[in-house]
Amino acid sequence: MNAPVEFIPPRINVEEKLFQDRYRVDVGRPHIQVRDPQACKHCAKPCAVCCPAGCWSVTEQGGIDLVVDGCLECGTCRLVCDHDNVDWNYPRGGFGILFKFG
Amino acid sequence: MEKFDVIVVGAGPSGNAAAYTLAKGGLKVLQLERGESPGTKNVQGAILYADALERIIPDFRDSAPLERHVAEQRMWLLDENQSCTGATYRDARFSQEPYNRYTILRARFDRWFSEKVKAAGALVICETTVKELLRGDQGEVIGVRTERAEGDILADCVILADGANALLGERARLRPKVRADDMALAVKEVLFLPKETIEARFNIAGTQGVVIEIAGNITHGMVGTGFLYTNKDSVSVGIGCMLSDMKKQSLTPYQLLEGLKQHPSVKPLIEGAEMKEYSAHLIPEGGYKALPQLYGDGWMVVGDSAGFVNAVHREGSNLAMTSGRFAAETLIELQQAGKPFTSGNLAAYKARLDGSFVMADLKKYEEVPALLHDNPHILGTYPRVLGDAARAILTVDGQPKRDKQKQVLAELKGKRSLLGLLGDAYKFWRAFR
Ligand SMILES: Cc1cc2nc3c(=O)[nH]c(=O)nc-3n(C[C@H](O)[C@H](O)[C@H](O)COP(=O)(O)OP(=O)(O)OC[C@H]3O[C@@H](n4cnc5c(N)ncnc54)[C@H](O)[C@@H]3O)c2cc1C
Ligand code: SF4
Ligand code: SF4
Numbered sequence: 001m002n003a004p005v006e007f008i009p010p011r012i013n014v015e016e017k018l019f020q021d022r023y024r025v026d027v028g029r030p031h032i033q034v035r036d037p038q039a040c041k042h043c044a045k046p047c048a049v050c051c052p053a054g055c056w057s058v059t060e061q062g063g064i065d066l067v068v069d070g071c072l073e074c075g076t077c078r079l080v081c082d083h084d085n086v087d088w089n090y091p092r093g094g095f096g097i098l099f100k101f102g
Numbered sequence: 103m104e105k106f107d108v109i110v111v112g113a114g115p116s117g118n119a120a121a122y123t124l125a126k127g128g129l130k131v132l133q134l135e136r137g138e139s140p141g142t143k144n145v146q147g148a149i150l151y152a153d154a155l156e157r158i159i160p161d162f163r164d165s166a167p168l169e170r171h172v173a174e175q176r177m178w179l180l181d182e183n184q185s186c187t188g189a190t191y192r193d194a195r196f197s198q199e200p201y202n203r204y205t206i207l208r209a210r211f212d213r214w215f216s217e218k219v220k221a222a223g224a225l226v227i228c229e230t231t232v233k234e235l236l237r238g239d240q241g242e243v244i245g246v247r248t249e250r251a252e253g254d255i256l257a258d259c260v261i262l263a264d265g266a267n268a269l270l271g272e273r274a275r276l277r278p279k280v281r282a283d284d285m286a287l288a289v290k291e292v293l294f295l296p297k298e299t300i301e302a303r304f305n306i307a308g309t310q311g312v313v314i315e316i317a318g319n320i321t322h323g324m325v326g327t328g329f330l331y332t333n334k335d336s337v338s339v340g341i342g343c344m345l346s347d348m349k350k351q352s353l354t355p356y357q358l359l360e361g362l363k364q365h366p367s368v369k370p371l372i373e374g375a376e377m378k379e380y381s382a383h384l385i386p387e388g389g390y391k392a393l394p395q396l397y398g399d400g401w402m403v404v405g406d407s408a409g410f411v412n413a414v415h416r417e418g419s420n421l422a423m424t425s426g427r428f429a430a431e432t433l434i435e436l437q438q439a440g441k442p443f444t445s446g447n448l449a450a451y452k453a454r455l456d457g458s459f460v461m462a463d464l465k466k467y468e469e470v471p472a473l474l475h476d477n478p479h480i481l482g483t484y485p486r487v488l489g490d491a492a493r494a495i496l497t498v499d500g501q502p503k504r505d506k507q508k509q510v511l512a513e514l515k516g517k518r519s520l521l522g523l524l525g526d527a528y529k530f531w532r533a534f535r
Binding site for chain 1: 136138141143144145148182207208210212229230231248249250266267280281282285287289291292322336345348349350351352354355356357361364377378379380381382383384
């Protein structure tokens with residue numbers, strides 16, 4: 001009948017979205033950490049695809065870079081990591097994302 | 103050290119229902135919440151089902167921050183050819199009071215519920231993350247450790263109402279780690295529009311609202327759905343997919359959401375809106391087969407932390423509130439009978455769940471997660487075939503309808519063998535009957 005329309009993934013700047021959100025950042029106390037950065041080098045890096053806040057990015061050296069400031073505290077990165085390499089905690093009480101509407 | 107009858111961890115719907123019922127029942131309750139105020143960490147579509155809340159706070163309609171009552175439900179199948187096949191159910195009885203379903207915004211709703219909990223007599227402390235559970239000599243749960251200085255607090259029972267990640271139960275080895283296979287990640291935006299614009303675009307007036315559940319190729323073959331709900335002066339739009347699928351492909355959650363927002367059936371509805379919040383949250387969708395142990399010596403688990411979500415009907419908050427109420431009622435009854443909160447006695451909580459819609463509905467759809475997981479084509483092929491069929495039949499181009507029907511059937515058979523079709527139909531019938 002008709003060929004499927006090709007889906008061109010939209011280019012989205014997630015930071016613009018996060019700019020609308022309110023946070024209380026716990027400076028110098030990241031609540032998520034990579035246990036063994038070496039292990040990330042040989043990984044397909046699902047954390048970088050699945051994180052809804054774009055906190056995880058692939059480095060030029062093929063490793064992973066994590067900046068938790070925009071974290072939405074969903075827990076996804078912990079669950080998609082097959083190497084149990086994400087040391088994941090909730091931020092200290094009162095810190096982190098502050099949803100206005102939810 | 104101060105000791106409580108019960109500590110409730112979390113101030114979402116399940117924790118609030120539990121703390122409220124316990125306080126009303128005369129127990130000494132402490133509720134701990136990590137957010138600055140209840141609701142600041144929580145995300146939902148969100149549809150509120152009146153029945154579950156009515157059984158806890160019968161006159162909730164007088165004071166709860168409700169957005170709109172659901173006057174119309176739409177079900178849409180969107181395909182990548184930019185078509186939309188759908189069904190609309192509008193019923194004048196949906197707009198007769200008392201209304202049965204409402205749209206809400208969780209940050210506001212949870213804060214309201216928490217005020218009721220405090221008024222009922224519970225001590226509610228926010229900005230406090232529980233780090234772990236405290237255990238006695240026999241492994242029984244005897245309290246919680248918070249991050250605050252001298253932050254150990256004792257109680258005869260701890261109710262885990264800590265939501266989908268269920269970290270506390272996992273760290274105390276009361277349950278296995280939640281699996282990517284049993285979890286969906288949903289992302290959502292709240293888009294503001296003038297009230298009149300919403301009413302005109304959705305054909306509604308007064309407090310009437312429209313909710314749209316959306317499936318099809320917006321998830322690019324992944325098991326998942328989208329939604330669009332009307333609030334008073336905003337629209338909530340979101341999409342969720344199973345993590346086990348999401349981790350195997352290359353589209354980010356915000357790209358999926360953008361794809362939904364850009365679909366020609368959705369775009370005109372949200373045109374010109376101002377986005378004021380972007381959020382994300384997990385939804386436990388493993389169903390009955392993924393349920394963990396629900397109680398033990400000195401503890402019970404309620405709501406999302408237990409995995410009480412009926413993904414087929416997108417119900418979660420009502421199961422959360424009902425399970426929270428059941429946990430509380432169990433404790434009240436035991437205390438009145440002078441019985442300790444041992445595993446044997448807390449089995450009464452499970453019995454209450456078993457005798458209610460919570461377990462009946464979870465059991466009814468127990469095969470659905472596996473069905474969708476093992477048959478991903480169901481969500482991709484059928485919406486496309488439906489869309490193509492409707493397009494072929496409805497396009498007037500001088501071709502006889504008979505030829506068109508043949509063409510549609512040929513198309514369908516090309517995508518799926520007759521046996522495959524029958525098999526799908528049978529599997530569906532079994533899973534949803
Ligand atoms: C996008 C989306 C759409 C949905 N749509 C619907 C819908 O339309 N209708 C519906 O009924 N359900 C819906 N659900 C499901 C519903 O949101 C959940 O089932 C419900 O919120 C579960 O309530 P809960 O109280 O168990 O968990 P939560 O609401 O997650 O509450 C858990 C609370 O515990 C706190 N907490 C967690 N850990 C700690 C700790 N260690 N210390 C202190 N506090 C802690 C959290 O901050 C939070 O306040 C939806 C879910 C999502 C994500
Ligand atoms: S998924 Fe785990 S191992 Fe892989 S890159 Fe991410 S954190 Fe590292
Ligand atoms: S918890 Fe969610 S938002 Fe935060 S870094 Fe992990 S995946 Fe990203």
